[in-house]
Amino acid sequence: MSSRIPIIHRRALLSGAAVLVAVGLPRIAIAEQADPLPSWNDTAPKQAIRTFVESVTRDGGHDFVPPAQRIAVFDNDGTLWGEQPMYFQLAFAIDRIKALAASHPEWKETQPYKAALEDDTKALAASGNKGIMEILAATHAGVTTEAFADTVAEWLQTARHPRFQQPYDKLVYRPQLELLAYLRANGFKTFIVSGGGVEFMRVFAERAYGIPPEQVVGSSIFTTLQIDAEGKPQLIKQPKIEFVDDGPGKPVGINRFIGRRPILAFGNSDGDQQMLEWTSAGDAPRLAALLHHTDAEREWAYDRASHVGKLDKALEEARLRGWTVVDMKRDWKRVFAFEPKGAL
Amino acid sequence: MSSRIPIIHRRALLSGAAVLVAVGLPRIAIAEQADPLPSWNDTAPKQAIRTFVESVTRDGGHDFVPPAQRIAVFDNDGTLWGEQPMYFQLAFAIDRIKALAASHPEWKETQPYKAALEDDTKALAASGNKGIMEILAATHAGVTTEAFADTVAEWLQTARHPRFQQPYDKLVYRPQLELLAYLRANGFKTFIVSGGGVEFMRVFAERAYGIPPEQVVGSSIFTTLQIDAEGKPQLIKQPKIEFVDDGPGKPVGINRFIGRRPILAFGNSDGDQQMLEWTSAGDAPRLAALLHHTDAEREWAYDRASHVGKLDKALEEARLRGWTVVDMKRDWKRVFAFEPKGAL
Structure with a gap:
């Protein structure tokens, strides 16, 4: 038998940070946990998110939610990636x-x-x-x-985005990627629930967000099964709308595809209002959040008057109900992974 | 520092069996793996399943499939639980x-x-x-x-089943529960894809099969969002069929809800034929299996002439294409978890 000193280190992704854990021994050296949300400023939204996650994951705590019920839903356009100057x-x-x-x-x-x-x-x-x-x-x-x-x-x-000259899937928000990883490290299952086309989003959602195709809910057109000349079955996309996953369609889509009520919902526009209401109306502790685009310098500033991602009624309701409103300019240390060089 | 002998044991659920693993040291004592499919006889179907699972999980092997793509789909009625004398x-x-x-x-x-x-x-x-x-x-x-x-x-x-006098959700097949657990222990994500009502199945699928609501695909009626007298949003079920997840609807449902092609599909009737064809038509290694109800003594014997779970064309195709046909009488050591006492 070896006489090696019995400290076995195992890397564990806990709270989004690599932590050294001494297995099977008194824990003699737990490194201080790194901040799982480094691109977020230490303002109210970050505190609200951390408090919520800690409360629902505290075993035996009053607000504990079993992992299977830790469903988090995110809108895509304007919530996980940009949506200007057009979707x-x-x-x-x-x-x-x-x-x-x-x-x-x-x-x-x-x-x-x-x-x-x-x-x-x-x-x-x-x-x-x-x-x-x-x-x-x-x-x-x-x-x-x-x-x-x-x-x-x-x-x-x-393709390149006209302002930032980056591939479109580089315009994902770094603070949101951190949030998704933080949630998953705490036993959440993360879903997209978006008005965008489901088969469009699934192409990049796994690579860009770590969200697999089966956790992407979106709008769709019909498909039909056909047998091709070689006898192989094919699914053909048809020019007919099947489902619009927007506004009141979002709770319907959540019910249809996920089959249980989320405990966290994150959106950015009036199209997300019913999703946040549906999430908030559950019994367990809930977090409903809106991203407010307030940063014309690093990204864009728009809300009530915008044709894309209009945020008006949902912003009123957020104030009435105490939903978390993330002010991009105030609350995010960084917006993208790249350093913007585009014309402002 | 301790001078304890550095053997750290960790219980790991591998291949459905608890295995002692020596962490960080040469593996000095790996217990023989228990059979993950004890209710299956050692006949061809069990061998085919084990060979398939071992080949797609063998890291570096020719047929290796990354865990994210290990999608397994199961019909419900007649495949995971009974369907006689009526659905x-x-x-x-x-x-x-x-x-x-x-x-x-x-x-x-x-x-x-x-x-x-x-x-x-x-x-x-x-x-x-x-x-x-x-x-x-x-x-x-x-x-x-x-x-x-x-x-x-x-x-x-x-409610009690008329023949077995058991709750209906006790009429789940023990060999299939073992198979589901074996697949999950090998990194598969298990889904139901059934002609049954999705909101009916979701009530028991998690408890009975370990399959969470978001991994249940089925037929559905429309729901609409309404605000009740207290201002709370409610989803109301409408008397109008939205989607029939049967026959050619199964590949369509798989595409809509899962968004990628399974590598394993298990059914029992002609309603599963297109699902097995769709699964088999992929490039990676695939397993397509049918349960043939051949056991009137322990369960039921029916196929081509049955009004419920008719198995005719799919059985022909299984023979032509070499799909795995599980003969209940021959291949299953046990059928249910309970010992049947019902009139035969």
Whole structure:
């Protein structure tokens, strides 16, 4: 038998920090736990988050919630990544219209395609729901689910955000990545519940956020099963909306896909209001939070008057109900992982 | 510092068996691994399952599949629990009709309610889709999602299966519980993908199978968000079918809810055929399995001619494609956890 000194070190990700744990011996040297949320300033929201997580994970405590019930839901656009100057999925759709235009010469003279080809977002908006549905059909349907995912993956590799000149999936918020990791290290299961297209988000959610496809809830179009020429089954995306996971659709989507009420919900717009209400209406301790975009210098500043990510009624309700409002400028030490060099 | 001999034992659930692992030292005493599938006879299906699991988990091996992609899907009725003499959810619906009949005196003279009240399954079947929809509306809709779950939970506590005189959720198959645990111990994520109602199954799936609500995919009716008299949001179940998770609906449901192709699929009827085809059509190593009910003594024997769980075309395809067919009589040492005492 060895006479080696019996200190066995095991790295354990506890509270988001690597901690040295002495196994099977009196704990003689526990390193001070590092801050699991280093990109957050020590302001009220960070305190509220830490207090909440500590209270629901304190074994035997009054507010203890078993791990299986620690469901956390996050909106995506404007909550986990940026959404200006337009939803990134719309940027993808416009780029797809451009890529497909050579096979559709008539698009140069036909709305809403003409607007997309000319980056005329005003004309595109004027085309209304009918126009958006046509763009959606041309760019998201008529292909297999796998071909669509490949197209999104390729776009994420090649497209650049107009302001920051970064791939779109680099515009994820570093403080939120820390929060997701902190929650998971404390036994939470993290979900996306977003108005965005579920098959669009699933392409990058696992890599960008550590959220696997089966924990992404979003809007969808129908798919149908078809057998191809070689006898292989294929799922084909159809130009028909199946589910809109926005506003009152969010509690419905949570019920349908997750099947239990979250104890933490994080959004940034009026489209998240019902999700926060639904989460807050449960019996157990709950945390409802909104990200308020207040930082035109590092990101953007917008709320009540914005066409994208409008935050108006939900902000009122947050004040009435005591929801946590994260002020990006005040509460976040950093916004992105990269150092912004874009024109401001 | 202690001079204790540095053997640190840690219990680890590996392959379903508690194994002593010497941490940080040469492994000097690994106990022989217990059989993770003790209710399975040592026939071909058990060998196929073990070979498959070992091959996809062998780090560096040719067939290795990363844990995140180890998705296993199981049908429920007839695959994880019984389905005779009628789908258990239909037994629930009939019991609900009886429980609600006092408030609906007209049901005594009106089909399909009369058939349900008189246990006349022939007349019930004759009422067709329209009749089934009426029963569904009367027993599954018009209530909050939470009230419905409470009703199912109460029914599971009080109702008894007519043959075995056991609560319905005791009619789960012990070999399958072992298989689910074995898969999870090997990094698989286990899902139900069933034609049954998702909100019905979620009530017992976690307790009975260790499968949490967010990993249950099933058929559904619509829900809508309403604000009650106290200002609280409620989800109300509506008498309108949203999704039928059966046949070609299973690959569609897998794509919608899970978002990636399983590597293992287990069913028992023609309603599972497309799920097995979809699973088998992937690139990675796959296991597709069917449970063949061949045991009239311990359970039931039925296949091509059965109205419940008809197994005909899928059985042919299993033979053509080399899918694993589990013959209950031959391959299972035990069927249930309880010792059957029911009339045979």
